[in-house]
Amino acid sequence: MTTHASPTEIAVDRADAKRMGFFTDTTVCIGCKACEVACKQWNDLPADGAQFVRGGSYDHTGALNAATWRHVRFVEVAEATPQAREDAAERLAAGAGGRLPQIPANGGRAASDGAPDLVSIAEAGANGGVDVAAAVAAMDEWVFMSDVCKHCTNAGCLDACPTGALIRTEFETVVLQPDVCNGCGYCVPACPFGVVARDHEDGRAAKCTLCYDRLQDGLEPACAKACPTDSIQFGAYDELVAIAARRVGELHARGIEGAYLYGAGDDPDEELAGGLGAFFLLTQPPESYGLPAQADSPIQENVVPATAAAFGAGLLAAAGAAAAFVLAGRRPLARGPRGLATRAAIRRWQR
Amino acid sequence: MSDGDERDVAPRSLHETPAPAAVDPSEEPPAASAEREARWVADHTSETRDASPALGTHGEPAAWQRAQPGAPVALQRDRWADAAWSFLYKHDTRYGDAPADLEAVAQANRRGRGGEIGPVHGPVINAPVWTWEVPLYFWFGGVAAGSSFVSLACDLGGDRRSAAIARKVALAAVLPAPPLLIADLGRPARFLNMLRIFKPRSPMNLGAWSLVAFSALAGSAVAADVLRRPRAGRAFGAANAVVGGYLGSYTGVLLATTAVPLWARSRLLLGPIFVCTAAATGAAATRLTLVAAGLPDGHPTRTALGNVEAGAMMTELTLATLNERRLGRAGRSLEEGTPGVLFQIGKWSVRAGLALRLARGPLGPRAHHLASLLYLGGGLAFRYAWVGAGRTSARDDEAVARMARGAVTVDDDRLGRRREPRLRSTLRRPLTRAGAVGAYTEAVRRASLLVERALGRSEPTPGAEGTGRSVDSGH
Numbered sequence: 001m002t003t004h005a006s007p008t009e010i011a012v013d014r015a016d017a018k019r020m021g022f023f024t025d026t027t028v029c030i031g032c033k034a035c036e037v038a039c040k041q042w043n044d045l046p047a048d049g050a051q052f053v054r055g056g057s058y059d060h061t062g063a064l065n066a067a068t069w070r071h072v073r074f075v076e077v078a079e080a081t082p083q084a085r086e087d088a089a090e091r092l093a094a095g096a097g098g099r100l101p102q103i104p105a106n107g108g109r110a111a112s113d114g115a116p117d118l119v120s121i122a123e124a125g126a127n128g129g130v131d132v133a134a135a136v137a138a139m140d141e142w143v144f145m146s147d148v149c150k151h152c153t154n155a156g157c158l159d160a161c162p163t164g165a166l167i168r169t170e171f172e173t174v175v176l177q178p179d180v181c182n183g184c185g186y187c188v189p190a191c192p193f194g195v196v197a198r199d200h201e202d203g204r205a206a207k208c209t210l211c212y213d214r215l216q217d218g219l220e221p222a223c224a225k226a227c228p229t230d231s232i233q234f235g236a237y238d239e240l241v242a243i244a245a246r247r248v249g250e251l252h253a254r255g256i257e258g259a260y261l262y263g264a265g266d267d268p269d270e271e272l273a274g275g276l277g278a279f280f281l282l283t284q285p286p287e288s289y290g291l292p293a294q295a296d297s298p299i300q301e302n303v304v305p306a307t308a309a310a311f312g313a314g315l316l317a318a319a320g321a322a323a324a325f326v327l328a329g330r331r332p333l334a335r336g337p338r339g340l341a342t343r344a345a346i347r348r349w350q351r
Numbered sequence: 352m353s354d355g356d357e358r359d360v361a362p363r364s365l366h367e368t369p370a371p372a373a374v375d376p377s378e379e380p381p382a383a384s385a386e387r388e389a390r391w392v393a394d395h396t397s398e399t400r401d402a403s404p405a406l407g408t409h410g411e412p413a414a415w416q417r418a419q420p421g422a423p424v425a426l427q428r429d430r431w432a433d434a435a436w437s438f439l440y441k442h443d444t445r446y447g448d449a450p451a452d453l454e455a456v457a458q459a460n461r462r463g464r465g466g467e468i469g470p471v472h473g474p475v476i477n478a479p480v481w482t483w484e485v486p487l488y489f490w491f492g493g494v495a496a497g498s499s500f501v502s503l504a505c506d507l508g509g510d511r512r513s514a515a516i517a518r519k520v521a522l523a524a525v526l527p528a529p530p531l532l533i534a535d536l537g538r539p540a541r542f543l544n545m546l547r548i549f550k551p552r553s554p555m556n557l558g559a560w561s562l563v564a565f566s567a568l569a570g571s572a573v574a575a576d577v578l579r580r581p582r583a584g585r586a587f588g589a590a591n592a593v594v595g596g597y598l599g600s601y602t603g604v605l606l607a608t609t610a611v612p613l614w615a616r617s618r619l620l621l622g623p624i625f626v627c628t629a630a631a632t633g634a635a636a637t638r639l640t641l642v643a644a645g646l647p648d649g650h651p652t653r654t655a656l657g658n659v660e661a662g663a664m665m666t667e668l669t670l671a672t673l674n675e676r677r678l679g680r681a682g683r684s685l686e687e688g689t690p691g692v693l694f695q696i697g698k699w700s701v702r703a704g705l706a707l708r709l710a711r712g713p714l715g716p717r718a719h720h721l722a723s724l725l726y727l728g729g730g731l732a733f734r735y736a737w738v739g740a741g742r743t744s745a746r747d748d749e750a751v752a753r754m755a756r757g758a759v760t761v762d763d764d765r766l767g768r769r770r771e772p773r774l775r776s777t778l779r780r781p782l783t784r785a786g787a788v789g790a791y792t793e794a795v796r797r798a799s800l801l802v803e804r805a806l807g808r809s810e811p812t813p814g815a816e817g818t819g820r821s822v823d824s825g826h
Contacts, residue, residue, distance in 0.1 A: 006776040008825035011784075016430070063474050075472055154776050156610065162556035163544040164792065164823040177822060180796055182544045183537020185480040186555045189609035189745060192755070194476040203537030217424050220434030230439040235431070243437075245456045249449030252459070260463030265456040274776065286464055287471040290748070292755030293464045296772055299552060299608045302618045304773035306607040307554070310622020314596030317630040318500040321659045325508030328655035345647030349512060 004237065004275060005153050009168045017170035019237035020215060022224065022278035023244050024146050026289075027251065027259065029231035031072055031144035036061060038226035039070040042211065063290075064147055066199035069208040070223045075143040075288050145289045146223070146232055149174070149195045149208035150263060151277030152297070157207075159299035160190035165205075172237070173210040173277055181205055192273065192295035210278070237277060241265060244281060251281075258283045262291060273297060468756055473748030475755075476610045479741055481535060486734040488531040489602045490632065493625065493730065495524035495565065496599025497633010497663075501656065502572075503592035506585050510652045515576045516644055517637045518588050521595070522569040524636065528562060540803035547795040550826040552774060554605040561597045568594060599629035606741060612681040612754040613744035614737075620674040621737075627667035632730035634660040635723035648716050657719060660726050661708055664701045667733075671698075681750050690739035693732045700729030779825035793821040 003010065004019050039045065048067045059074035151173045158166045158174050165180035166187065176187075176196075183203040187196045196207045211221035219225075224234035233240060241264045251259035260283075263276025273296050286293050333339045427433055440446030502517035533542045545559040572587035603622035606614040614621060638656040646653050675682045685694050704725035707718045744750060783789065 006779050006825065008779045008781040009776060011782065011822045011824045020431070065477075073472070154772070158824060159552055160555065160608070162550065162553045162559060163541075164548040164550065164821075165544070167822050167824045179800065180541075180544055180547070180821075181538070182541035182799070184545070184555060185535075185537065186553070186605070188477050189479040189611050189614075189741070192476060192610040194474055197477050198480045198537050200480075205537070215431070217427075218429050218431055219424060219427055220431055224434060230437045233437050234434045236435070239435070242451050243447055245451035245453055246447035246449055248456050248459055249452055250445065250447050252455070253449050258463065260459040261456055262460070262464070265453060266460050267457050270457075270461065282463060285466055285469045287475075287752045288469050290472050290475050292475055292752060293468075294755045295610070297776075298610050298615055299554075300772040300774045300776065302608045302615060303552060303554065303604065306604045306618040306622055307601075309619045310600035310604050310626065311597055313623035313626040314496070314600040314629075315593075317497075317599075317626050317663065318503060318592050318596055320662065321500045321504040321630065321634070321655075322507045324658045324662070325504040325510075325652065325655040328651040328658065329508045331651065331654070333649065342647065342649035346650050349645065349647055349650060350510070 011167040012170040014170040019172040021237040023240040025281045029144040034226045035223035038222040042222035066197040066206040153274030154297040156190040156297040157187035471748045471752045475751040478745035484531040484535040486738040489734045493629030496595035499591040499595035541799040612750045631663035635726040684740040684743035694736035697729040697732035
């Protein structure tokens with residue numbers, strides 16, 4: 001049987017196992033965060049103190065971290081389009097009431113002065129201040145994406161891990177063994193997707209396991225099970241890629257030309273980290289979702305040239321020091337009484 | 352009963368809801384992003400955050416035991432049949448009606464990932480979590496490695512007494528390194544796991560092994576010197592200079608093999624820069640020790656040490672400037688905030704040291720001692736600056752996104768085309784799970800857990816120990 005990851009990397013033998021993965025289709029995601037909740041429940045992950053902040057984003061989770069292994073990113077690019085603004089202005093002029101919808105375009109992280117935030121719109125709407133329907137209609141640029149560990153073919157965290165806590169399982173997923181991890185923190189910056197994080201109270205790194213415990217018993221991961229719109233689909237990797245390719249074709253046929261796959265279906269020399277076990281169907285540039293346009297294991301990219309340069313420099317430095325000493329030993333000492341005193345001092349040192 | 356009383360109250364109509372009270376200004380988020388970040392951190396510390404999971408421990412999957420060993424899960428079809436592949440979008444829907452055209456998909460991917468770069472909604476990568484111990488360890492490791500170079504050079508130059516002192520300096524400098532490294536771990540009691548496997552592709556693993564080898568060689572060399580076995584001492588010292596070549600440089604490799612733009616983009620120069628700092632601080636520390644031990648002015652060793660520290664620091668300044676030039680946007684984090692200040696302090700310390708050395712004639716030998724101290728301090732500032740700047744760089748979403756873009760489209764000439772990885776996953780060594788190696792890894796894992804339990808930080812739930820056996824991926 002052929003594997004996608006290197007067969008020498010797969011740490012667990014199981015005859016009937018094959019690569020399993022996620023296909024997350026953002027075009028059907030409704031941002032309900034059921035996957036986040038299901039993940040927290042199944043994996044006993046603690047709350048991370050998230051709260052709605054006035055002027056902030058509806059996405060109160062913020063990012064993947066050690067206690068959040070699924071994160072529904074709200075891409076609030078809801079700065080109303082010119083067309084939507086015109087429509088709303090017309091409705092205003094017609095006496096519909098309310099104000100122009102204006103929602104911070106930067107994910108709510110820095111609400112501009114005077115702009116009403118989403119919470120105020122909702123509150124004002126309840127008091128009849130704003131035409132909520134119009135405001136919602138102008139939010140057609142909202143995009144949701146349920147982010148998760150990518151279970152890369154060339155996994156940076158797996159390469160970095162000095163203890164062997166991170167392993168490749170029989171399902172070709174990347175799993176962190178919590179009984180081995182000593183919290184060195186190297187996997188954290190080694191992940192080009194910002195997935196792995198270290199819990200500041202627990203001390204260990206943690207990330208999605210693709211519900212390794214459920215998989216071993218033939219169950220699908222908790223998030224995929226909970227997803228009400230099947231935005232998260234789980235299955236054998238090869239089947240998922242075929243479905244995703246058909247879905248992209250379907251969306252193109254319906255006129256959504258911007259639909260593409262992030263992490264699957266690439267030409268071999270353009271693959272993201274050798275192909276992602278959990279891949280996505282996106283409609284915006286990857287940076288909108290906080291994803292890099294290209295990524296690979298930083299170790300596989302850099303370790304050979306960096307080590308060659310560094311160790312070479314180390315040997316050069318040792319040689320340079322030796323040369324400096326040999327040269328200094330050959331230099332004649334000063335003549336006269338000062339030179340004699342120096343010579344005597346040197347003889348005393350040498351003894 | 353208060354419950355009954357509440358039930359009697361008729362629910363208020365939505366339309367009669369009173370206007371919300373005026374917002375207390377203290378409830379508003381702070382305008383400055385730094386303040387918002389500080390508040391987030393404050394809200395997420397143990398005092399205010401209930402981080403106790405309902406069951407088990409955090410950071411790992413739930414632990415549970417089956418009532419009947421080997422029994423199937425009730426109401427589930429076997430082999431992920433319930434999951435395949437969707438419960439909604441069967442073939443009677445128009446979810447994926449079109450035929451799979453892989454060429455069209457590859458083209459769409461190229462368009463999607465290589466098109467116009469929009470606003471970056473970070474965070475893209477996570478910032479390193481290393482604390483103050485790590486740069487300090489880098490500095491001590493550098494001093495130790497530099498001293499090992501010096502001891503070899505002293506031996507080659509024929510100054511046996513200075514060589515023996517340099518070996519003592521190397522041992523003294525490497526002694527604080529392991530405690531610092533252990534203190535930085537999230538689970539310090541499990542430090543032994545660093546030596547659980549030998550994994551050449553992980554610079555941190557090789558670094559841990561090289562630290563062990565260096566400490567052992569340095570200790571043996573000093574012991575041989577003390578026991579009056581000068582030949583053995585010299586041999587251990589020479590071997591240590593080779594190990595020191597890795598110990599002094601791997602820290603640069605460690606930083607370069609991350610996704611942090613500043614570090615990754617400096618991959619060819621970070622190692623050499625760190626080696627220069629190591630050589631200069633090692634030579635400076637040895638020089639000061641030798642002078643304190645009575646090495647006379649005018650001795651070739653003293654002259655040579657002065658030349659080594661100055662030469663190494665000048666090379667480091669040159670390489671750092673060269674690196675800054677080619678970094679472009681990613682180099683900005685070396686200029687901003689605390690790391691920027693530290694970087695400037697380091698640079699000016701080194702420049703002042705070099706100037707003092709040139710002005711040595713009129714100022715006497717004390718000026719040169721001050722120069723050596725300035726190199727040591729400057730080296731420490733460089734270490735803190737490089738590690739701290741990596742944290743800023745990782746938070747610079749624009750820089751991270753642009754580095755990744757550089758791999759797809761050339762929208763920044765400095766970034767260049769995508770680099771082909773030199774070390775593919777396929778080059779991994781086959782697994783060795785059985786035999787002595789497997790027994791060793793399992794023994795280390797158990798020893799770590801024992802140490803942890805002895806120190807009182809044990810697992811609250813039995814059976815929550817992951818796979819419950821030592822498993823490794825090929826290295």
